[in-house]
Amino acid sequence: MAHEAPFQLLHSELIHYICKTADGADSENGRSVTKLENMGFRVGQGLIERLTKDTARFKDELDVMKFICKDFWTCVFKKQIDNLRTNHQGIYVLQDNKFLLLCHMSAGKQYLEHAPKYLAFTCGLVRGALSNMGVKSIVTAEVSVMPACKFQVMIQKL
Amino acid sequence: MAHEAPFQLLHSELIHYICKTADGADSENGRSVTKLENMGFRVGQGLIERLTKDTARFKDELDVMKFICKDFWTCVFKKQIDNLRTNHQGIYVLQDNKFLLLCHMSAGKQYLEHAPKYLAFTCGLVRGALSNMGVKSIVTAEVSVMPACKFQVMIQKL
Numbered sequence: 001m002a003h004e005a006p007f008q009l010l011h012s013e014l015i016h017y018i019c020k021t022a023d024g025a026d027s028e029n030g031r032s033v034t035k036l037e038n039m040g041f042r043v044g045q046g047l048i049e050r051l052t053k054d055t056a057r058f059k060d061e062l063d064v065m066k067f068i069c070k071d072f073w074t075c076v077f078k079k080q081i082d083n084l085r086t087n088h089q090g091i092y093v094l095q096d097n098k099f100l101l102l103c104h105m106s107a108g109k110q111y112l113e114h115a116p117k118y119l120a121f122t123c124g125l126v127r128g129a130l131s132n133m134g135v136k137s138i139v140t141a142e143v144s145v146m147p148a149c150k151f152q153v154m155i156q157k158l
Numbered sequence: 159m160a161h162e163a164p165f166q167l168l169h170s171e172l173i174h175y176i177c178k179t180a181d182g183a184d185s186e187n188g189r190s191v192t193k194l195e196n197m198g199f200r201v202g203q204g205l206i207e208r209l210t211k212d213t214a215r216f217k218d219e220l221d222v223m224k225f226i227c228k229d230f231w232t233c234v235f236k237k238q239i240d241n242l243r244t245n246h247q248g249i250y251v252l253q254d255n256k257f258l259l260l261c262h263m264s265a266g267k268q269y270l271e272h273a274p275k276y277l278a279f280t281c282g283l284v285r286g287a288l289s290n291m292g293v294k295s296i297v298t299a300e301v302s303v304m305p306a307c308k309f310q311v312m313i314q315k316l
Contacts, residue, residue: 006205010168010172011168012204013201022288033176043171046170050160075164
């Protein structure tokens with residue numbers, strides 16, 4: 001019964017709180033997005049620690065990404081990633097056709113400009129989770145038609 | 159698998175974010191607690207709307223309180239309230255013997271002074287939920303031994 005609602009509503013409230021003090025300037029918006037990304041990073045770190053407590057060691061990078069797409073995504077967003085693609089050279093694209101944190105917004109292009117705020121936390125979440133598994137990455141997101149979105153993970157080789 | 163973790167970690171991160179700017183003065187701490195309470199209020203309003211969408215009309219105030227203790231609490235904290243008491247004159251005491259948002263802290267008295275920050279959001283959550291069901295209230299919380307705590311709801315008669 002609405003198991004995802006507390007997280008989703010708290011996330012919305014957080015965005016509201018962080019962005020209401022921003023004055024609308026691009027620099028302020030950028031700062032809000034960075035704050036959200038950082039908070040996501042720390043939550044992702046904590047979360048992956050709990051989730052991997054009893055799992056077997058991961059074989060390789062792809063194995064780690066599959067864990068993110070299935071177990072990790074289900075824990076946070078109550079569904080799996082719908083599609084995972086990779087170029088086998090360190091770029092992964094995770095597609096969610098009905099992303100929880102965009103579901104409460106109208107489809108169509110009306111609110112598209114607000115999407116970055118609603119994706120920043122999750123970009124950080126993925127980056128934090130990967131970081132705790134020893135995988136350094138850059139994570140970005142894009143939306144073309146809500147509530148579908150794609151997260152691109154670029155692995156940073158050491 | 160760790161279903162409560164995303165909400166719990168996001169809640170901790172929120173407290174960290176709101177309180178880190180406070181300078182430690184009592185007035186600042188009070189302000190942080192008020193902010194958290196207000197955020198809880200709005201989340202509580204949103205949540206109860208979703209949860210009561212398909213429920214039958216509530217008989218009376220006690221019936222509303224029982225819904226908070228069972229369905230509402232389970233949705234957010236993954237367990238029911240352990241004990242509900244009332245003086246039948248508008249005061250209700252909800253006891254949770256293992257409150258999710260205190261579970262990550264050591265038991266004992268060491269962190270007792272931090273408890274108000276960790277309870278403010280939930281006080282607002284209950285107040286917001288009741289408010290949307292037409293019940294105006296004041297909600298306070300107290301902890302004697304972590305992670306058990308009691309929420310006192312005082313109904314404000316119109």
